Amino acid sequence: MLDSLGLDPVEERVYRFLVTTAEAEVTDLVGKLGIDAETAETVLVSMRVRGLVRTVGPGRRRFAVVAPDIVLGSQLLRRQQALDWARREVDRLSEEYRDNARRRDAGRLVEVLPDRGVLRERLDHLQENARREVLSLCRSRAIALPAEENLAEPDALRRGVEYRVVYERTLLEEPGMQANVAYGVKLGEQARAAPCLPVRLTIVDREVAVIPLVQEAGVSEPTAALVRGGQLLEALIALFEGCWERATPLRIAEDGALAEGTRSCPLGSDDLYLVSLLVAGVPDKSIATQLGVSHRTVQRRVSNIMELAGAQTRMQLAWRVATEHWL
Template sequence: MLEPVGLDEVAERAYGVMLREEQLTVGHLAGLLDLAPARARQALDGLVTAGLAQCHPGRPARYEPVDPRTGLTGLIRARQRELERVAASVETYAADYHERKLRADPRLLVEVIEGPNEITRRVGSLVNSAEDEILAFDAPPYVSPGDTTSPSERAALARGVSVRAAYATEVLALPERARVLREMIALGEQARVLPRVPTKLIVVDRREAILPLTGSDAGQRTTAAYVRRSGLSDALVELFEAHWAVATPVFAAADAAEPVDPEISPEDRALLQLLNAGMKDEAIARQLDLSQRTFRRRIAHLLNRLGATSRFQAGTQAMRRGWL
């Protein structure tokens, strides 16, 4: 039972005897466990070194246990710290390993994936492997128009994986995609929008990525690249972070912090977010389930409150007030 903390079978047996005896000598232990005196002394000295026993000098020397709640807990924590140091070195060793593999065969850096079905399968597999973080760019066209979301992303969010996704504004104009986006945000995804994204992309744990290479005449992606950990995957992470920094948050989650100004309603804040994302009026009205007349009235009201003469100026003023 105590082997994981560095005690062999003899030391564990000696420890069990020690816990039941008031004090223990080498000779006494040797007799109880049928051990050679030298082996008995080795076991007792090992328990002292492990912090599980104390030795009282004398002729003969006597050994007594430390309270297991102190001794064993300290030993467990020491082992945990050692394992954490080993875990911290895994990525360094892995980087050396992958660098050697890439030098031997550079083709291992990028794998070409052919066909929509295989792309979908590999994306799902990659997302399922996520332990800490998923980064994504998303934009039409889609591999599978009928598949509006990835069950693997939902599972990743459920197990605590951080998901950040930057969407092209045109995604919000697609009712079904926008509906699913709201659902994902409610589950914990952080979403922002941009007028356009440079490419569709998914990066898992900052080490592996999938991005499309070409599109068919019908607009669906038919060839993708699977990029393994390398300088190229690092560059893709930097590309994402640069765009994320200037993207606009959208569809704030229900538990998000309230705006600084208590006068701004969640509905008006959502309207400002969509305006700032560059969506067309018709698409915004559809997203918010507003008539064109109500939409125009809400816009005029917001411009008046912000003291703005244009939508651009309204966005700037809203950001200054902390409404966005």
């Protein structure tokens, strides 16, 4: 059992014997364990060199074990650290291998799902194996897995997987859909609504995405693409995040029904006053004079406000303030 710590079977027998007897001589090992004196001497010297035992008593002919939690515990820690490092290195090499394989073979990057049955099966499988998060754009008229039949989501939510879902408003008008979404929100789903969505999309753990290749399948079988890694997946993630930012949060009202809420404003009253001056077209120097601060302070405050609002430019800040009705 202790071979993983570098002890062979004879050494383990000797070590266990010394643990029970506290200390012993070579002759004790010969008599109790049935090994010859030369083997016993060799084993004890080897174990003493490795710090497993120490000599005690007159003449230093008796041997006692060093506390197992000290000597073996430290070895376990070193081995665990080595295993953790090796595991990380294997993960890194595996990812590098997959990346190189995808670059050489496009079939590893994009897989075509040819019909409704395969698409539904793959969506279920991906959600059942999700570890961190699922991102989804849900358009009306589902082609493979209607929301009310998506039994994998509640299970994933219960085990801690984060769901962020944007629903098309026409989908929320379908019978029973609002109650279904409200149930998901109660379980922890983060839901938002948008007037319309460009595509149907599901992204799992930011590692794989499923997107239909035909928007309206009609009577024919729908075809979808499963995308693993690469720039295409990054573009799909960016598409989702853009739709998420523009969508309106959904919440549970006091009566338990689903309702649309307004996105909370991250700006304080002083920041909103400064923004109102910017939107009104007041120059920075005039704002500084009016607020009794330096021109540099105004610029710094504007930069902080832009960061809070998630805006890259002042024009984008004004657009965000207007669309979110913060003023």
